[in-house]
Amino acid sequence: MNEGITEAEWSAAVAAIHSAVTADDTILLVCHVNPDGDALGSMLGVAQALVALGSTRLQATFPGPLTIPEPFAPMPGLHLLVAEDQAMARPDLLITFDAASESRLGKLRDRLETSGDSIVLDHHASFTGFGRHQLVAPTSAATAVIAAELVDRLGVALDRSIAECLYVGVITDTGSFRYELTTPAVHRLAARLVETGINPGEVSQRIFDSRTFGAVKLYGEVLSRAVLETEKRLVWTVATLDDLKRHDQPAHVLEGLIDGIRCTVEADVACLLKQVAPDEWSVSMRGRGGADVSRVAIALGGGGHRLAAGFTGRGSADEVMDQIRAAL
Structure with missing residues (x-):
């Protein structure tokens, strides 16, 4: 589904995560500064999947003030967020989301040097090539599409909470399925996410049609x-x-x-x-x-x-x- 990512790359990333969870290693998830729906949704979706997998020492964060835009305030998984100054300084495993360059990680980019291992999920054609394991597919409509495949490959069943986060990511970066990278596969993924019980009308209204x-x-x-x-x-x-x-x-x-x-x-x-x-x-x-x-x-x-x-x-x-x- 995510062209450009080889089976070897998928296997290495999945093995790194399973190894970290099994060893009860520290895991830090980071998305880009001023996160949008795809950055937050893909990160929180994977974060909840890792907790379901058995991770007990996990944090999610992003650079800058820990302020959540109102449309994303009801998203599941927000309890896993910490402010950047509380983020692990030397995590065993670092996973980044929707950041095409190290600069998009702000002050947290030093974790690429201090972490024991790193995995990058991104879908930008301008990706600069950082991180050890690169799950990068420029033809993917959203980083959430890559995150969804990672959740599948980890063997974690999609529940409503994970699905809602991934759905927010998908509809954000496809402009509610209007943009050119909205493929049949994206629609099939959306159907799977909706089948978990989320309300697409309510989510879309909150993201696109709610303004003071x-x-x-x-x-x-x-x-x-x-x-x-x-x-x-x-x-x-x-x-x-x-x-x-x-x-x-x-x-x-x-x-x-x-x-x-x-x-x-x-x-x-x-x-x-x-x-x-x-x-x-x-x-x-x-x-x-x-x-x-x-x-x-x-x-x-x-x-x-x-x-x-x-x-x-x-x-x-x-x-x-x-x-x-x-x-x-």
Whole structure:
């Protein structure tokens, strides 16, 4: 199902996990900074599977403040999370999720050096090649798809809690089954997950269709300043820290805003600049097929997929947009 991962790689990763659980080793699971549904869902799904397998010394974490975006607050497995400053300093086994580069692990990237062994689960074409055992499949629709196969290969039966976490990962990175990597195999996996008893309507409403009125007003304001550059076939807009403060909203509400401009038919590339500091921006990019936005993102220090990528931009918003135009 996950092309690009050999049987030898699967066997080595599964053996490493079984060995760690049998020896009651310490296991640390880490996903990328500012985790989305795929990062959290794949990590918490596997974490619960390892507990079911018999792991008793396990932690899950991510870099930065231990803040869970509201759409993910009801997810099973959150009790396994610890703050990054409480994470094991020298775990026997490290497993990372949805991080294409070491930098995405923030201050926790040193665990790649201090851990006894490491396994990487990722699906980004821009994966930089770290970790000992690499379960990396750029053609997979989500890291959760790889995580689901790992759970199967570990011999752990899917229960409702594991399935809900994996389902969140799948629907997040497929845009609720709208994106091009949504294969028949992805639909078959979704069917298996739903068969455990989860409510797909309730989960999807929570992830995609639940916004406070303040967030709705914020979206309207940010979208109203969108700019269409016809010659570049580019549409873009900016969300500032002042916007968040004015509408009393946390930063995570901006994660779905890119969809408000990516549908622009006159543009092939959509960009959303989200301010994280006075001269620092988290840039989300989406393509409609004519341009490979991952090449742009990689050129600017980030990564991603052909139709979805991102990077951290520095300088003013206009300066970051000039960098994007030049790369395009």
